[in-house]
Amino acid sequence: MSGSERSTEEKIARLRETLNEHLYRYHVLDAPTISDALYDGLYHELVALEAAHPSFVTPDSPTQRVGAKPLEAFPEVSHRVPMLSLGNAFSDDDIVAFDKRCRTSLGNANHGDIEYACEPKFDGLAISLTYERGIFVRGATRGDGAVGEDVTQNLRTVGSIPLRIATEAAVLEIRGEVLMQRRDFERLNARQAANGEKVFVNPRNAAAGSLRQLDPTLTAERPLSFFAYGIGATDGVELPSTHAASMDMLARLRFPVTAERAVVLGVDGLRQYFARIGAARPTLPFDIDGVVYKVNNLALQQQLGFVSRAPRFAIAHKFPAEEATTILEGIDVQVGRTGAVTPVARLKPVFVGGTTVSNATLHNEDELRRKDLKIGDTVIVRRAGDVIPEVASAVLAYRPVDAREFVMPTRCPKCDSAIIRLEGEAVARCTGGLFCPAQRKQALLHFAQRRAMDIEGLGDKLVDQIVEHNIVHTAADLYRLGLLALASLERMAEKSAQNLLDAIAQSKQTTLARFLFGLGIRHVGEATAKDLAKHFGNLDRLMAATGDELLEVHDVGPVVAQSIRQFFDQPHNCEVVAQLRACGIRWPEHAGVMASAASGAVGAVAAVELKGPFAGKTVVLTGTLATMSRDEAKEKLESVGAKVAGSVSKNTHFVIAGTEAGSKLDKAQALGVPVLSEAEFIVRLDNSETH
DNA sequence: TTACCTCGAGCTCA
DNA sequence: CTCGAGGTAA
Numbered sequence: 040m041s042g043s044e045r046s047t048e049e050k051i052a053r054l055r056e057t058l059n060e061h062l063y064r065y066h067v068l069d070a071p072t073i074s075d076a077l078y079d080g081l082y083h084e085l086v087a088l089e090a091a092h093p094s095f096v097t098p099d100s101p102t103q104r105v106g107a108k109p110l111e112a113f114p115e116v117s118h119r120v121p122m123l124s125l126g127n128a129f130s131d132d133d134i135v136a137f138d139k140r141c142r143t144s145l146g147n148a149n150h151g152d153i154e155y156a157c158e159p160k161f162d163g164l165a166i167s168l169t170y171e172r173g174i175f176v177r178g179a180t181r182g183d184g185a186v187g188e189d190v191t192q193n194l195r196t197v198g199s200i201p202l203r204i205a206t207e208a209a210v211l212e213i214r215g216e217v218l219m220q221r222r223d224f225e226r227l228n229a230r231q232a233a234n235g236e237k238v239f240v241n242p243r244n245a246a247a248g249s250l251r252q253l254d255p256t257l258t259a260e261r262p263l264s265f266f267a268y269g270i271g272a273t274d275g276v277e278l279p280s281t282h283a284a285s286m287d288m289l290a291r292l293r294f295p296v297t298a299e300r301a302v303v304l305g306v307d308g309l310r311q312y313f314a315r316i317g318a319a320r321p322t323l324p325f326d327i328d329g330v331v332y333k334v335n336n337l338a339l340q341q342q343l344g345f346v347s348r349a350p351r352f353a354i355a356h357k358f359p360a361e362e363a364t365t366i367l368e369g370i371d372v373q374v375g376r377t378g379a380v381t382p383v384a385r386l387k388p389v390f391v392g393g394t395t396v397s398n399a400t401l402h403n404e405d406e407l408r409r410k411d412l413k414i415g416d417t418v419i420v421r422r423a424g425d426v427i428p429e430v431a432s433a434v435l436a437y438r439p440v441d442a443r444e445f446v447m448p449t450r451c452p453k454c455d456s457a458i459i460r461l462e463g464e465a466v467a468r469c470t471g472g473l474f475c476p477a478q479r480k481q482a483l484l485h486f487a488q489r490r491a492m493d494i495e496g497l498g499d500k501l502v503d504q505i506v507e508h509n510i511v512h513t514a515a516d517l518y519r520l521g522l523l524a525l526a527s528l529e530r531m532a533e534k535s536a537q538n539l540l541d542a543i544a545q546s547k548q549t550t551l552a553r554f555l556f557g558l559g560i561r562h563v564g565e566a567t568a569k570d571l572a573k574h575f576g577n578l579d580r581l582m583a584a585t586g587d588e589l590l591e592v593h594d595v596g597p598v599v600a601q602s603i604r605q606f607f608d609q610p611h612n613c614e615v616v617a618q619l620r621a622c623g624i625r626w627p628e629h630a631g632v633m634a635s636a637a638s639g640a641v642g643a644v645a646a647v648e649l650k651g652p653f654a655g656k657t658v659v660l661t662g663t664l665a666t667m668s669r670d671e672a673k674e675k676l677e678s679v680g681a682k683v684a685g686s687v688s689k690n691t692h693f694v695i696a697g698t699e700a701g702s703k704l705d706k707a708q709a710l711g712v713p714v715l716s717e718a719e720f721i722v723r724l725d726n727s728e729t730h
Numbered sequence: 731t732t733a734c735c736t737c738g739a740g741c742t743c744a
Numbered sequence: 745c746t747c748g749a750g751g752t753a754a
Binding site: 253 | 734738
């Protein structure tokens with residue numbers, strides 16, 4: 040390398056450092072020390088130098104934040120440590136209970152107060168940032184907790200996310216929230232409006248929408264912020280002993296960490312913190328929907344562990360649900376797939392909790408009476424931390440003289456069949472069965488849905504049309520559709536029609552479980568359908584099964600058994616099933632587990648009969664799992680038919696790697712044995728059949 | 731329950 | 745350009 044090249048490389052490096060420093064001051068410290076114009080000048084100098092010397096470009100250069108090409112789609116990423124959700128608390132009682140639970144579980148009931156780390160709960164999107172040897176390599180959304188979407192390109196454009204951090208850790212995964220600050224949101228909306236583009240309803244939606252852009256240059260134009268609040272997977276790094284110290288560490292690594300965090304003692308400390316943040320809420324630069332409390336000591340956190348999918352050592356204390364008053368303009372009824380007739384509130388649209396609410400379920404008649412709601416009432420609508428809006432109560436003082444009481448219709452508005460409500464049941468039902476177009480539509484929609492027959496393109500508008508036009512009565516009719524029948528429908532020209540027919544034809548090859556689920560037998564959901572398919576293995580045997588035989592199926596009790604029997608006792612249903620099979624619907628059939636159970640086989644034989652990703656497989660555990668102990672993992676694996684071995688060999692089917700995985704992981708990689716992350720492991724466990 | 735993005739395709743008007 | 749469907753997120 041020549042002397043001048045060396046000096047160019049050094050110059051580029053210096054410039055990079057300078058720019059990164061200014062980005063940090065601007066985005067994280069919120070205290071820039073140079074003007075935007077000066078920054079731009081330096082930035083363009085770097086762009087020019089890098090363009091002339093492409094070999095000196097590094098992944099942490101500020102120029103690498105933008106400019107990536109649009110994606111086709113977001114790839115999936117599985118989280119090595121699952122991204123769990125938090126339990127919610129809404130009242131002081133809930134908090135007292137939380138503290139008590141922690142103290143009892145820690146055997147600490149009579150000792151001092153527990154130390155809690157507190158922070159605001161940002162109203163944004165949870166994401167994970169992975170750094171390998173200090174370089175930002177991957178950013179992902181939470182997804183279902185186990186698998187999220189890879190939005191690395193978009194996250195690179197977020198100025199407050201460092202592209203390189205000063206750590207020796209082989210892997211360091213940071214968890215945090217992407218959000219849009221109020222001021223940025225308002226400015227963005229003003230700009231959008233000025234350009235004649237759509238304005239966003241609230242900062243959270245604006246942030247979510249920005250992150251979902253396939254073209255990162257669009258994301259780069261959106262003023263997103265990031266705040267770190269936790270650490271996920273790590274390799275080769277020693278973590279501090281408390282959460283607060285971890286946050287301090289993140290701050291030293293130059294991640295934005297909220298200034299509102301605090302460490303407090305006991306319930307009183309939690310109360311004071313909640314009051315303080317509640318008071319500060321309107322003046323905060325971003326939206327929050329509560330605060331989060333975590334047991335500060337990480338060792339104690341481990342001791343407390345997890346319940347199902349949420350940690351026991353942390354809780355979200357939500358602010359009271361936002362409320363607004365509006366007019367209850369009417370109450371319609373909705374007829375569901377099972378004929379259940381549900382009253383639905385039609386509200387004068389009102390903006391509450393960040394969205395416009397115009398519909399809300401009223402559940403059933405009793406609920407309505409209890410709340411004493413009349414049509415025409417001024418009502419209080421509430422949108423809690425969760426998603427479902429609720430009509431909380433009527434303001435009786437404003438009740439107009441002509442307010443009308445809701446009466447449950449006695450005849451179905453769609454098919455005029457009688458609506459009856461059985462003794463002791465809360466729901467009223469339309470007795471029209473499949474004669475009722477509303478029920479027929481719902482049944483078809485259910486049949487076609489992804490988790491059932493998966494007929495792509497058959498949505499509710501289309502189902503509406505084919506039912507209204509009397510083109511389709513039963514599911515079997517779908518398989519007899521032709522181009523001609525579809526020609527009369529709206530938005531159904533040749534191409535769409537052919538696509539739909541192709542999708543229908545494709546759905547013929549399916550599984551017994553999907554088919555059973557799709558039939559929409561009451562009390563037979565996805566899980567029960569799987570159980571039934573596994574047990575009988577064959578539809579004819581299931582249809583012929585007596586109530587007692589049905590009771591032998593895992594998780595089937597008298598109610599479910601009776602419902603299945605009833606379904607197949609109706610000649611009409613058997614007829615439709617026969618027609619469907621005649622139309623060419625196919626699934627692999629097998630002997631089921633009945634045969635082996637009847638032959639008196641137990642234990643080992645039953646385990647071999649188990650299906651699923653782990654049945655009959657040899658699995659090796661390595662590293663520390665976040666959500667369960669080694670023993671628990673072993674127990675769970677064995678219950679789904681796996682053999683848990685101690686060391687990796689070529690006969691090992693899977694290695695499950697937690698954090699700090701050691702030589703077993705290396706060996707697995709050397710032998711080419713598939714390695715599962717904890718999250719992938721949990722997902723597969725859920726898909727397994729236990730006995 | 732609502733809002734957002736993306737895609738394919740239909741519709742409309744030049 | 746507009747619509748429906750499908751997916752995601754809280």
